Every structure is written in C-alpha cells, then in structure tokens.
Amino acid sequence: MKLKGSQILLECLKKEKVKAVFGYPGGSVLDIYHALFEHSIKHVLVRHEQAAVHAADGYARATGEVGVCLVTSGPGATNTVTGIATAYMDSIPLVILTGQVPTALIGNDAFQEADIVGITRPCTKHNYLVKNIAELPRVMREAFYIARSGRPGPVLIDLPKDIINQTAEFSYPEEVSIRSYRPTVKGNPRQIQRALDEFMKAAKPVIYAGGGVVLSNASAELHALARRLSIPVTTTLMGLGCFPGTDPLCLGMLGMHGTYRANMAVTHCDLLIAIGARFDDRVTGDLRSFAPEAKIIHFDIDPTSISKNIKVDIPVVGDCREILKDCLAAIGKKKVAPRDRKSWLGEIAKWKAGHTMAYKQGKAIKPQFVVEKIYELTRGDCIVSTEVGQNQMWAAQYFQFDRPRRWLTSGGLGTMGYGFPAALGAQVAFPGATVVDIAGDGSIQMNIQELATVVQYNLPVKIAILNNRCLGMVRQWQQLFYGKRYSHSTFEHHPDFVKLAEAYGAVGLRATRPDEVEPVIRKALAVKKPVIIDFVVEQEECVYPMVPAGAPISNMMLL
C-alpha cells in the first residue's frame, strides 16, 4: 500500500496503539495536521508546546503507556525542551514528533529552522532526523521501543516537511532489532542469591524504593517481598505510591524533606536495599554519612546508576519487577524465616512516635491542612499532580498514596509549571477520575494558559493553589539560610485567580479561613468542570522536616 509520509506517520501511531496526541500546529507540520483532520486518533490542542510535552508526560505516568506529542519546527520545537528534559530526568517514555524545514534548506538558517536534534541530544534517550521516507516506519518502531524499554525516556523524531510529503510503500516492521541496544531484563541469578543471603542475615534492613518500581510495574512484587521478610520500606519522591503509604511497614519519604523515621532508619540500618532508585543528592545529603553502617544492595535497570554516587556492595542489573519476582520465587521454595525484626521495628516505631508530622492550625489556613483535607475528602481516590516548591513537598508529605501511577510530579528537574498540564494529560487518559493539581501561586502562572484547553475539552481538572503570595520554597531558603533577605521572592501583584478561572470559562472558588476549606473542596469535587480553588494560606509556613543541602540526613530541622 502506497501512502504519503504524513499518513504513514499516523498509521504508525495506530500500530503503536496511540490513543491521544498532544500538539500544536505550524508551517512544517501542516501536512500532518491535514491528514489528522479525518483520522481516528484523538488530538488535544494545547495552548503552549511545553504543555503538550507535560501533558503527554502526565498521560504516560498515569497509564504506563508512551505519551506522544506533535509540534512544528523552530519555536514549536524549542518550546518542548523543558518538557523533554523533565521527562528525561524522571525516565518517562515519550515520543516527540517535531516538524523540520525541508531537507534542502536544513543548515541554511531557513525560516523557523532550529537544530532540535542537536539541542535535545543531551536530554533525550535517543533522537532521529528522518532523511528518507523509506526509513520512517522503522524509525517510528524503534522510537517507541526505545522509549518504553530498558530505562524508559523521551525519544524525539525530527520530520522534514519534504519527507512527510513523499509517498512510499507502507509496512510496519513486526520486529525491532537494534544491534547496539539490548537492555538487560533478567537479573544475574548469582547476584540475586547473594542479595537474598544478605536479606536473611540482616538485623536492621531497609528497602529504599524509587521511581523504577513504578516504571517497571513492580509494586505488587515489592509489597510481597517486604511483607514476606518484614522489611520496612521508604520511598523517594518519585517512588511515592509504589508501596502503600498506609502500610505499617511504610516509613514514608526519605531525604531532604523526608520523615524523621525514614531518615533515622536509613542512617542506622545494617542493610540498605535500593530498588529502582538512584541515590540523588536530595535523598542522600552528605554521602559519607548516608547509611554509614549498611551493606548496600542495588537493583536497577540502568548500569550507570549503580555506584555512581555511592559504592554498591551487591549490584543486580535488570528490570526491578523481574528481579523481585526471582527473589520471591527463590524465597518461596526455601521456606526460610528471616531474622526476628521485633527490635528493629520497635526502634522505628519509637522514632515515629517521637516525631509526628503534626502542625498547629491557627487563624490562617495551613497549607498542610488543605492537602490533608483533599486526601480525606477524596478518600485518596484521585490522581494528584503537583507544581514545584513547598506545594510539592506538602503534597508528598500529607497525602497517602496507596497505589502507583497516581502521583505526577517533576522530581528530577523540578519544573515549575509541570503539574497543571500533567494533570490535563492524566485527565485525558482517565476522563472519569478525580485529578487534582496541588499548585503554588508562582508555578501555576507558568502554564496557566492551559485553562483554555481544559475548558475546551471539558477536562474537569481541579487546581488547588496554596496561595502564599510568594515563591514559598525560595522564601524558605532565604529565611533559613540567607538571613531573611527576601530578595525578589514575594509577589506584589497577583491576578484574581477566581476571576481568572471565570474568564476562561472554568469555575473559580476561594477559601481564606480554615472553616472554608472543607466546603470549598466539596464544591469543587462536585462540579463536573475545571475548577481553580484559591486557598489563601499562611505566608510564613515552612516545609519541615528539613535537612540543609549537603548535610547528613540525620541532621534534621524539625517542626
């Protein structure tokens, strides 16, 4: 069957079972949009290309599928860069299709030309410039395969306008084989056995689980292993939900804003089992005093993550789920009993009781209270995205995630403006779900234009702005470490967020007193429309516990 390049592209998307594309048209992709006009694939017209990528990213995190976006050359392509870098840092599978000027003009500083392949080389897992129409199906097949396999990540395909206009025979390759890319899936059995021996020997083990557990869909296996061996589990920011937050073995998050018990447990454990985590500096603090008494086991699909920051004693390279399955199978057969954990779990319980996350509610609304109320009133049954800053940390601390893929946050890059478009993408995937973006008044203004998109497509995303009239996290650092010189971190002017929502055709609500919080959330959850809730919260509130950057994680400033 002979097809035009633009049609081939869409057929490839169909073959990959792509249900939604987030995009924005322009000169170089007009032919693709021409073909899209009568095609069955759903296209969501965002209002900024950065949001297209974040939306595809939110879609991917919530579903586990590859997120797809489509933008034009030049400024369309460069607008995607922050979104791509965000997905790259968090290992989110995306395929980004960018238009490009015709091949004959490439390199000539043509109108709307940008070397997007060059620009995105360091922030994509791989990228392609298609120079021959015959390659297009293979490139598409490879791109989806690379994006979702191994350690997932974004893959960009640059499509020159003339190539998209050529015709060629279409057949989609069944198999994909890249001689230089064969990720290790199965863990080495001998290494797994060595790890198991340590599991049994340890008196004070802790599992430190990260985003890799979510990405490899290994939550059930992780839960089974932790239960079977009574090993407490702390998760990273990216790992929230991969182990039930309400499970008695759950220690909560570790690191800079982690719980007291998680940081203490890691500091005093004799065995640390890192699963799909990468010893990020926000987790470890001072490396020399991170798990200083522990043997370290590390399960990860990416060999570069192993011994990058911390020397690992027993590395196991492979897919976390496969490794955990093999561990469970080996334990199941042996009928082994792990060591008695009573005293270790008792020690942890004492840490927990000694330092709760309680805060005092005064006259002003406490931001933590808002997050707790959202949790309570949704019964935790919702998808939560966040912006970046204090809002993100409070959401992580005060919402309990019992299931994976319900938590969308920019962990690695820390991109303000991520949460709202990510929520939009998740809502496209799950139209019936409750999707809440927990936002800051600074961050929300970085992609506020997407209000038009959610109204147009009737995506009832709820935006809860924890409005402290400042860049809270910046203000917090200035308060604690810069002698309270609040240099350019306070907003002297804000739009009226309620009127702003209304101007876009969404619903605007506001709460200024603690007793207004609950009714306003109930109202927002009841309407089947996008809602902004402007929670006017206490300005000076800080996120605690806090470990100063670079300090040992046991060195916590507590509430």
Added chain:
Amino acid sequence: MRHTISVLVDNKPGVLARIAGLFSGRGFNIESLSVNETLDPTMSQMTIVTRGDDRVLEQINKQLNKLIDVIKVIDYEKGDENHIERELALIKVAVTDKCRAEVLSIIEIFRCKVIDVGKAHYTVEVTGDENKLNAIIELLRPLGIREIVRSGRVTLQREARVP
C-alpha cells in the same frame, strides 16, 4: 589514571556529537580522539584517551555503553595489556648547516622519515607509541622545532600468539 578506550559505533551522522556531548556534558575529559570507518562500512571505530579516577572511568565506560549508537566499548587498561597502540606526529624542524647532521642522526635512530625538505627545514614523520613520540620531540626541541601536529591514538587488540 589515564585510559585508552576503544568505542565501536554505528557509522551514522551525529554519533561523534553524541560522544563529544557526553564527555563535555558530564565533565569527562578527552585527551585525544581518533575516528574512522571500520572494515564494515556501517561501523566506525573511535579511540579515546581519557583521564579520571576509578569512579569516573567506570562511569565513562557505562555511559558510553548506554548510548544507543554505541555497539561495543573496550577499556584497554582494564583487562590485560594485550593491545597495540600507535600515534603519528609530523614535526617541522629548523635545520642549519651546523645541526643538519645531528637532525639526520636522530631521525636515523628513531627510524622515521623526512617527508618534506625546504631551504631551512625538514618535516619529519614519526609513528610509534606515545613515549617514542615524546622522546624524539624532546631530542629535536633544542635544535629548533617550528611546528608539530599529532594524531589521536589508534589501537588494536593483539591476536593470541602462536605458541
């Protein structure tokens, strides 16, 4: 520590940029580099001389392997020393009647060639390992070197010796 790493890559546009970008982006250093097509024209061979502590060198190896276009990475300093390495230098030496004989005798000793002769200079071609190149340069330097160009290193694994 200094390591010679040989990287077999897909012979595609942009691959050199990926490798160079990896080194610059992660703060690794490239001391010398050579790239060429292999017998199989779909592949290129790169030889990179780099420097770092154990942790850095381990990362360099792993990060190179992680690039989709990289087929194989061999770190020659890691395994046994079973490889041959060569570099090439072209050295332009000033010659006067007084030192002509001395220059020629150095060239003779190092078994290299004069490939261009001018009124007041010789251009000498020398191949060998790094030590040999450094040695001849040091001997010629007092006589007046005007210019030097040096290639990157190339390496090849040794075959098992016939017993």
